[in-house]
Amino acid sequence: MRRPVPSFPLDIDRKQGTGPGTIVPGPGTIVLLAVAALAVSGAPRASAQPSPEWIRVAVVREDPEVSLQVQGRFTILTLQTGNLIQQGKRLPTVVVRAVPEGIAFGGEILRVGGLRVEPEPQATISLNGRRLRGALEIRRQRNQTLLVVNRVSLEDYLRGVLSKEAPDYWPPEVLKAIAIAARTYALYQRLTKASGDYDVTGDVMSQDYGGESGEKDATTRAVQSTAGVIILHRGRLFPTFYHSTCGGMTEHARVMGDYDLEPLRGGVACTFCSASPFFRWQRRLPKADIAWALRKSVHGSIGAISDFRVTKRTASGRAQEVTIVGERRTLRLTGFDLRSLLGFEHIRSPLFTVTPVADSFVLDGRGWGHGVGMCQWGAAELARRGFSAGEILAYYYPGIAPANLRDLVHQPIDVIGGTP
Numbered sequence: 001m002r003r004p005v006p007s008f009p010l011d012i013d014r015k016q017g018t019g020p021g022t023i024v025p026g027p028g029t030i031v032l033l034a035v036a037a038l039a040v041s042g043a044p045r046a047s048a049q050p051s052p053e054w055i056r057v058a059v060v061r062e063d064p065e066v067s068l069q070v071q072g073r074f075t076i077l078t079l080q081t082g083n084l085i086q087q088g089k090r091l092p093t094v095v096v097r098a099v100p101e102g103i104a105f106g107g108e109i110l111r112v113g114g115l116r117v118e119p120e121p122q123a124t125i126s127l128n129g130r131r132l133r134g135a136l137e138i139r140r141q142r143n144q145t146l147l148v149v150n151r152v153s154l155e156d157y158l159r160g161v162l163s164k165e166a167p168d169y170w171p172p173e174v175l176k177a178i179a180i181a182a183r184t185y186a187l188y189q190r191l192t193k194a195s196g197d198y199d200v201t202g203d204v205m206s207q208d209y210g211g212e213s214g215e216k217d218a219t220t221r222a223v224q225s226t227a228g229v230i231i232l233h234r235g236r237l238f239p240t241f242y243h244s245t246c247g248g249m250t251e252h253a254r255v256m257g258d259y260d261l262e263p264l265r266g267g268v269a270c271t272f273c274s275a276s277p278f279f280r281w282q283r284r285l286p287k288a289d290i291a292w293a294l295r296k297s298v299h300g301s302i303g304a305i306s307d308f309r310v311t312k313r314t315a316s317g318r319a320q321e322v323t324i325v326g327e328r329r330t331l332r333l334t335g336f337d338l339r340s341l342l343g344f345e346h347i348r349s350p351l352f353t354v355t356p357v358a359d360s361f362v363l364d365g366r367g368w369g370h371g372v373g374m375c376q377w378g379a380a381e382l383a384r385r386g387f388s389a390g391e392i393l394a395y396y397y398p399g400i401a402p403a404n405l406r407d408l409v410h411q412p413i414d415v416i417g418g419t420p
């Protein structure tokens with residue numbers, strides 16, 4: 001195959017000889033260029049930009065109670081005033097519950113809106129049996145449920161994300177590429193959505209997060225060997241979307257929101273993901289199932305279904321608009337809305353053709369996910385063929401350059417706009 005030629009190589013260790021197995025930029029020109037680009041990319045942002053060194057992850061969003069345990073020394077404070085509630089060498093399992101007066105902590109009713117649980121460095125928190133690094137903020141919400149936010153360093157967060165987002169038996173270079181994309185994506189979320197009580201959720205709506213319990217050696221090594229490395233486009237941070245399997249070609253990020261920049265314009269040819277179990281898929285959709293799904297959705301009933309077809313496709317061939325003809329009315333949906341209606345697990349991607357067969361429609365599809373940015377299965381194959389993490393990233397996000405947070409932490413980071 002033709003080697004993908006990165007437009008701005010990330011393959012720093014090969015060029016600078018900083019040793020095999022690392023792509024952490026040294027004090028090289030590429031980092032300096034990235035920083036210089038930051039310096040000229042506009043007026044400095046307000047110094048109120050949230051710290052890029054840690055992140056707030058909503059790990060429980062609306063549960064009436066949680067179980068909490070701390071192995072090792074800890075301090076529990078009131079969230080608003082910082083008053084000491086409890087301190088100790090270890091906290092045996094206690095049930096924390098939202099009650100009308102405030103928060104029930106075991107048998108004790110605390111008249112507070114929230115708690116902060118701070119373990120000492122060697123101690124570990126378990127929340128509902130899941131071990132988490134960092135500290136916890138537990139807030140009582142108006143509907144008498146709890147919001148639990150894990151305040152954790154960005155690097156520790158990534159250890160808990162990567163083990164969920166990538167199989168640990170994949171080659172090291174693809175794990176590094178995913179670590180860098182995941183770090184960049186998390187930072188983008190932190191710097192653009194840092195209003196409210198958390199930056200990201202701990203589920204697939206942001207990036208799947210398993211905490212310390214889910215960590216694996218190989219994925220942790222990928223996070224550690226790329227510590228602090230992110231990718232930028234002309235010195236600006238952008239959302240490095242990624243997905244499981246593109247099925248042939250990546251998609252333009254406009255399907256995700258108001259994004260139009262070189263690394264996210266899609267059109268990257270990728271047949272490298274053909275080993276993915278989802279490179280091709282087929283689904284039979286009975287007309288009655290579509291009618292039923294519509295009836296119980298916000299769209300409402302459109303009567304018995306007579307036709308279903310893709311009426312507009314994106315440049316990469318994905319369904320941009322589908323038209324469903326019912327007995328009573330005709331409905332047009334985006335590819336995303338159709339997947340949301342029928343289930344993302346059932347309609348694995350918007351890249352499909354439709355064939356009517358008796359009382360059903362047969363969808364012949366390709367890929368899993370939205371198709372924007374890096375294709376993980378394709379990236380894994382490129383790593384197997386000897387490409388470095390930097391080359392893989394430059395292939396799927398054309399026009400990028402690396403930077404290290406170590407060099408950026410004391411200055412505001414320029415972020416692209418866009419409506420997520």
Ligand SMILES: [Zn+2]
Pocket residue numbers: 245246247248249270271272273375377378
């Ligand atoms: Zn692919």
